[in-house]
Amino acid sequence: MTEQVFDAALALLVMGVGAWSMMAGRITSAVIIFIVYGLLLSLVWVRIAAIDVALTEAAIGSGATGMLLIAAAYKTGRESGARETVSGSLHVIAVLLASSVALGLASLAFVLPGEPVSLAGDVLRSLPDSGLGNPVAGVLFVYRSFDTLLEKIVLLVALLGVWSLGSDRDWGGIPGLKPFAQKHSVLVLLARTLPPIGLTYAIYMTWVGADVPGGAFQGGTVLAAMWVLVMLAGVRQIPRLSSPALRAAIVAGPVVFLAIGFLGFVSPGQFLAYPQGFAKPLIVAMEIALTLSIGVILGLLSAGPSNGKDAR
Amino acid sequence: MSGPLLFWLAGSALIGLGVYGITVNRHPLRKLLALNLLGSGVFLLFGVIARRGAAAGLGGDPVPQALVITGIVVAFSATAIAIALLSQLQSKAGRTSLDDEPPDEEDRS
Structure with missing residues (x-):
């Protein structure tokens, strides 16, 4: 009973806050409400027994996306201020369209086929062969590792896309992120005290991801958050985008992933297959490299394209 | 009503809100926000389907x-x-509107 009341309240809250973020007057408020929405949504994910997704939603869906959106809202949202919408009849049509989509999907809940299809049994049956304990990590790195590889490539392409939007002669310079370099501010204090804790936590998240919820993505996001904090506070200089160490960190994850993938041709005879008995150490090695790359890529995505300083 | 059913309804409502937000808002950043809301609604429907596939001692199907x-x-x-495209649009064209009419003053590209 208590659980049902909690679920009902949570569902209402998520819908309400979601609607609020669509209706909010100022664009910056809308973004901040959206971040709150993301955090509430991760509670929903916990309630439907998807802890890995809850962590990803809180870290990426709410945190990292929110960070980009806030920066964009302050940069581009100023001149229009109030919420501008289409007028009159178009608005009515949009409401009708949106509510019919929502009602149509909602009604599907009552006509879904009675016997749910599940691959949970299959996943658990062959999970011990990989040495992993977390079934979601098993799916990500064993059964559907090709998806996971391509997902990292998508991140890489996104970063290239963001970089390409700077002008050609600025290529490889210092990103346009402006540090708030005020001495003795709280931000500087946080940027000096939090990173050791954050770093430890990121390593922990990555390490335990093989057996319990967590993993490279969640760990990498914590890493990125710490780095962005350091860059924003001006505690450390933002590196040049052409710096070889930076480029190496960006591609480390995909390169290790691909190398282990090609190793599969040698030992079990298939791309992205792991040699018997070595699955877990190889996966953990991949996750460590991926954590580094994800942290750096996410940090650079928020830092934006080069502003031309120190370009070459 | 059971939890998963409630969350299915919430997910449907979120998709509806997202569609509404994308269609009516003029500011591209608000459209983007709505797109993210729509996406999270779709993911939530996926999550409920995963929850329905709870089997073999797991709380949900790990594949979805x-x-x-x-x-x-x-x-x-x-x-x-x-x-990134949006901030480029603003720095090149001096506006963030997606409308067809040219900016009020001179073309600043």
Whole structure:
């Protein structure tokens, strides 16, 4: 009973806050409400027994996306201020369209086929062969590792896309992120005290991801958050985008992933297959490299394209 | 009503809100926000389907859950690109509107 009341309240809250973020007057408020929405949504994910997704939603869906959106809202949202919408009849049509989509999907809940299809049994049956304990990590790195590889490539392409939007002669310079370099501010204090804790936590998240919820993505996001904090506070200089160490960190994850993938041709005879008995150490090695790359890529995505300083 | 059913209804409502937000809002950043809301609603429907597939002692089917994790990351990448395009639009054209009419003053490209 208590659980049902909690679920009902949570569902209402998520819908309400979601609607609020669509209706909010100022664009910056809308973004901040959206971040709150993301955090509430991760509670929903916990309630439907998807802890890995809850962590990803809180870290990426709410945190990292929110960070980009806030920066964009302050940069581009100023001149229009109030919420501008289409007028009159178009608005009515949009409401009708949106509510019919929502009602149509909602009604599907009552006509879904009675016997749910599940691959949970299959996943658990062959999970011990990989040495992993977390079934979601098993799916990500064993059964559907090709998806996971391509997902990292998508991140890489996104970063290239963001970089390409700077002008050609600025290529490889210092990103346009402006540090708030005020001495003795709280931000500087946080940027000096939090990173050791954050770093430890990121390593922990990555390490335990093989057996319990967590993993490279969640760990990498914590890493990125710490780095962005350091860059924003001006505690450390933002590196040049052409710096070889930076480029190496960006591609480390995909390169290790691909190398282990090609190793599969040698030992079990298939791309992205792991040699018997070595699955877990190889996966953990991949996750460590991926954590580094994800942290750096996410940090650079928020830092934006080069502003031309120190370009070459 | 059971939890998963409630969350299915919430997910449907979120998709509806997202569709509404994308269609009526003029500011591209608000459209982007709505797109993210729509996406999270779709992921939530996926999550409920995963929950329905609870079996073999697991709380949910791990396959759709893993797909949702990949989906969240891809949605984030798309958002990052969209934001970069948007800030480029603003610095090149001096406006953030997607309307067809040219900016009020001279063309600043």
